[in-house]
Amino acid sequence: MLADTAESHRRVVQHVETRQVDGVVLVRPDGAGPLAERLARTEVPVVLLGRPAIASLVPYVDVDNVGGARAATAHLLDRGRRNLGIICGPMDLVDVQDRLTGHRNALRQAGLHPLLAPAGLDRESGAAAARRLMAEHPRLDAVLATSDHLAIGALQAAGQAGLRVPEDLAIVGFGDGDAASATTPALTTVRVPVTEQALALARLLLSRLDGRHTTSVVLPARLVVRETT
Known part of the structure; x- marks a missing residue:
């Protein structure tokens, strides 16, 4: 019901x-x-x-949303990324809050600060948030999104901006739904x-x-x- x-x-x-x-x-x-x-x-x-x-x-x-986001952020840091953005879905959702917490915790340990872009729930808002991040932070080299839909939107925005993924911009999603492995390139993500x-x-x-x-x-x-x- x-x-x-x-x-x-x-x-x-x-x-x-x-x-x-x-x-x-x-x-x-x-x-x-x-x-x-x-x-x-x-x-x-x-x-x-x-x-x-x-x-x-x-x-x-x-x-474990906190631990999953922390592991995803550590993975990006291990790949040498230092200008990390996070695309967050609606902040009234507890899982979004927890994923932001995990991301912040990992960045804090590395002496870095998050670059935050709020978004909705769909791919279009993910793409719009990614465009804002790229415009406001020209050295942006990685994005964590709090859902696969947002990450796929970011992937589309990166392609439209002429960026190579992952050479210029690494992207990680959250969820590992069916669409994650069907993108080109295939999406790195945290499996729920x-x-x-x-x-x-x-x-x-x-x-x-x-x-x-x-x-x-x-x-x-x-x-x-x-x-x-």
């Missing part, structure tokens, strides 16, 4: 309170904090996909283990249904090196 309005939240709570469901998985809890907490006060088990923005007693499954997340959510919910003690699960994120670096 899509629950993105106050009315849809009310319907979800009604389903739960009348025991029409045995358990609930909330996906993308960034904007659903009040709903998660209200459901947590019922007797129906609730689990979240993604770390909530506000500390919660509701267990969740997430990927979608299948493992789904399995972990199912195990977590089943454990709660059985009345067992549960804790949140954070899965590792792995850097997949391809041709854009």
Whole structure:
């Protein structure tokens, strides 16, 4: 059920309170904090996909976004890149905040500062953000994007600007969806283990249904090196 309005939240709570469901998985809890907490006060088990923005007693499954972004940034630094930009999706999303944190942590250790370009969620906004970075920072030699869509937009913008990837500009995405390996050149990205997340959510919910003690699960994120670096 899509629950993105106050009315849809009310319907979800009604389903739960009348025991029409045995358990609930909330996906993308960034904007659903009040709903998660209200459901947590019922007797129906609730689990979240993604770390909530506000500390919660509701267990969740997430990927190590901080560690993944830190590894991607370290990879770029190891390749000799020193003028690194980051294209960030909407900052109200917790995973975007965590990926920015990981990037900043790695740069801080290297004595560098991030070059930040805000963006939306689609390729076009990624391309626009990349063009801004290239215009404002002529020595830009690497870009980390907080999603593959944004990274693919950056790749398109680099080609339109006559830059060679990765010789002139290295690019790393985040997600490793189907499109990442289909780009030319193929996109280096941080893999989000979608299948493992789904399995972990199912195990977590089943454990709660059985009345067992549960804790949140954070899965590792792995850097997949391809041709854009």
